[in-house]
Amino acid sequence: MLTMPKPSDQAAPDGIQLPAITVRNFSFYYGSNRVLHDISLRIPRNEVTALIGPSGCGKSTFLRSINRMNDLIAGTRSEGEIIVGDAEIHTPATDIVSLRRTVGMVFQRSNPFPKSIAENITYGPRLWGIRDRWQLDQIVEETLRQVGLWEEVRDRLGASALALSGGQQQRLCIARAIAVKPEILLMDEPASALDPIATRRIEELILELKERFTIVIVTHNMQQAARISDRTAFFYLGEVVEYDTTRTIFTNPRQARTEDYVTGRFG
Amino acid sequence: MSQRIHDTRRSKQIRRDRLGRGLIALAAGLVLAIMLLIIVDLVAGGASVLSWEFLTAMPRARLTAGGILPCIVGTIAVTLVTTLFAIPFGLATAIYLNEYARDTWGTRLIRLAIRNLAGVPSIVYGIFGVALFVNGLSLGTSIISAGLTLGLLTIPWTITASEEALRSVPPAWREASLALGASRWKTIRSIVLPRAVPGIITGGILGITRAAGETAPLLFTGAAFSLPGLPQSVFEPFMALPYHIYVLATQHEKINAVRPLAYGTALVLIGMILALSLVAIIIRARLRKRHGGASL
Numbered sequence: 159m160l161t162m163p164k165p166s167d168q169a170a171p172d173g174i175q176l177p178a179i180t181v182r183n184f185s186f187y188y189g190s191n192r193v194l195h196d197i198s199l200r201i202p203r204n205e206v207t208a209l210i211g212p213s214g215c216g217k218s219t220f221l222r223s224i225n226r227m228n229d230l231i232a233g234t235r236s237e238g239e240i241i242v243g244d245a246e247i248h249t250p251a252t253d254i255v256s257l258r259r260t261v262g263m264v265f266q267r268s269n270p271f272p273k274s275i276a277e278n279i280t281y282g283p284r285l286w287g288i289r290d291r292w293q294l295d296q297i298v299e300e301t302l303r304q305v306g307l308w309e310e311v312r313d314r315l316g317a318s319a320l321a322l323s324g325g326q327q328q329r330l331c332i333a334r335a336i337a338v339k340p341e342i343l344l345m346d347e348p349a350s351a352l353d354p355i356a357t358r359r360i361e362e363l364i365l366e367l368k369e370r371f372t373i374v375i376v377t378h379n380m381q382q383a384a385r386i387s388d389r390t391a392f393f394y395l396g397e398v399v400e401y402d403t404t405r406t407i408f409t410n411p412r413q414a415r416t417e418d419y420v421t422g423r424f425g
Numbered sequence: 426m427s428q429r430i431h432d433t434r435r436s437k438q439i440r441r442d443r444l445g446r447g448l449i450a451l452a453a454g455l456v457l458a459i460m461l462l463i464i465v466d467l468v469a470g471g472a473s474v475l476s477w478e479f480l481t482a483m484p485r486a487r488l489t490a491g492g493i494l495p496c497i498v499g500t501i502a503v504t505l506v507t508t509l510f511a512i513p514f515g516l517a518t519a520i521y522l523n524e525y526a527r528d529t530w531g532t533r534l535i536r537l538a539i540r541n542l543a544g545v546p547s548i549v550y551g552i553f554g555v556a557l558f559v560n561g562l563s564l565g566t567s568i569i570s571a572g573l574t575l576g577l578l579t580i581p582w583t584i585t586a587s588e589e590a591l592r593s594v595p596p597a598w599r600e601a602s603l604a605l606g607a608s609r610w611k612t613i614r615s616i617v618l619p620r621a622v623p624g625i626i627t628g629g630i631l632g633i634t635r636a637a638g639e640t641a642p643l644l645f646t647g648a649a650f651s652l653p654g655l656p657q658s659v660f661e662p663f664m665a666l667p668y669h670i671y672v673l674a675t676q677h678e679k680i681n682a683v684r685p686l687a688y689g690t691a692l693v694l695i696g697m698i699l700a701l702s703l704v705a706i707i708i709r710a711r712l713r714k715r716h717g718g719a720s721l
Binding site for chain 2: 227232255259262267269271272281282285331334
């Protein structure tokens with residue numbers, strides 16, 4: 159298990175005292191194609207950080223670098239460092255299994271396992287050796303309550319998760335991710351395949367979850383970034399053009415390109 | 426408007442369309458007709474000899490009377506050996522290729538080898554089986570040698586069937602499992618395999634039914650013309666349905682007298698193969714139901 163560092167009195171130019179994630183000069187390659195250029199930023203704890211930018215700008219690649227899901231793709235390579243807690247995660251010695259327990263992920267398309275609702279939740283905890291029936295039941299109820307799904311599904315925990323609606327499936331996937339008690343939650347456009355009402359529910363849920371988790375979310379939806387995030391990073395062509403509080407990015411960006419993008423003039 | 430409706434060019438197109446559809450339907454119908462013709466021919470030639478005794482008795486009077494029990498037992502035993510060898514072997518290879526291997530020249534070479542193995546004539550497998558199992562591993566002419574030889578012949582099919590089944594499992598499920606901290610192997614065991622098993626079993630059984638009817642690989646690896654009793658272990662020679670048909674149809678001294686027996690044996694073989702296919706279909710239907718209906 160990775161541990162978070164103790165608070166320090168170090169001066170922090172970006173106003174972030176205790177980052178959950180520190181990125182230093184991080185670059186990423188698919189083969190010889192460099193898709194992320196020298197990214198440096200610090201992501202604060204218990205806040206929602208939105209990654210925005212046009213398609214192909216590298217924001218999803220960056221997100222998937224934080225739990226090393228890019229490892230699944232052949233021929234990838236990285237430079238620089240990403241520090242989660244106090245551990246550099248792109249070293250050969252990195253315990254990927256522990257990393258992924260600390261850094262959970264929710265995907266763009268809801269992807270519940272073809273198992274029962276309860277089994278979806280307990281899959282993670284079982285991996286970590288929890289076998290006790292009673293304890294697992296507790297986790298199922300607790301996490302389903304946290305995502306606001308408990309009342310809707312309490313009578314059919316044994317039913318297939320694939321029978322749920324799209325919005326319910328995505329909330330189940332969030333429940334599945336938080337059932338292993340991660341510290342950071344990565345979300346890759348978690349509401350882009352949902353209708354407006356289901357999207358609303360996911361957004362409300364994200365705002366509740368930030369009390370307990372650090373959330374990094376990729377979104378194509380400007381309004382969504384403005385509504386739910388505390389900080390926003392604008393990615394363009396593999397670089398972070400601007401990273402600041404969401405208020406600054408949307409009302410008073412320093413870069414002209416950022417302003418053009420958030421006001422819809424390009425992208 | 427009416428001119429357009431009666432446009433001769435268009436009606437020509439429609440005629441062509443009908444002709445094309447007709448030819449395609451004819452081809453499909455022909456397949457059915459051939460299948461029916463084979464069955465009718467077999468029934469006409471062999472139904473007269475079918476009896477309980479035919480299925481449960483030893484052959485008598487130099488194969489001209491009695492039953493074909495040793496052939497049935499031999500084919501079942503050989504097919505079992507083939508199954509136990511080819512399905513795990515094929516599945517393991519498929520898991521490696523589909524879940525672990527990256528696209529390197531090495532894996533491409535393996536795939537090329539599999540495709541070519543599928544095209545190797547079965548008699549070549551027979552000769553190879555003699556060299557490897559009968560002589561090389563000193564297993565002798567036996568059920569195990571013949572079963573392993575047929576296993577080699579079936580492996581390209583079980584690999585392909587398993588790979589297709591594994592590929593049909595959505596990558597999103599693997600990602601979800603890995604993102605929760607599961608290892609690759611745990612992901613395969615808990616998420617991928619349960620979903621892929623129906624396809625693996627169906628494809629595997631279809632490959633095995635093909636092997637069950639093979640004759641050439643049995644010729645030198647263990648099938649006997651005639652034996653006094655049932656084999657007592659897998660290290661003994663055996664009689665087999667396809668080889669028995671071959672013997673009765675071409676090698677027997679009284680070919681015309683035993684013709685109905687050859688037809689009857691063929692009927693039993695076809696029946697066994699149909700039964701195996703049916704089992705595959707039933708298993709697939711059952712497992713599909715258990716694992717949450719239609720695939721994504």
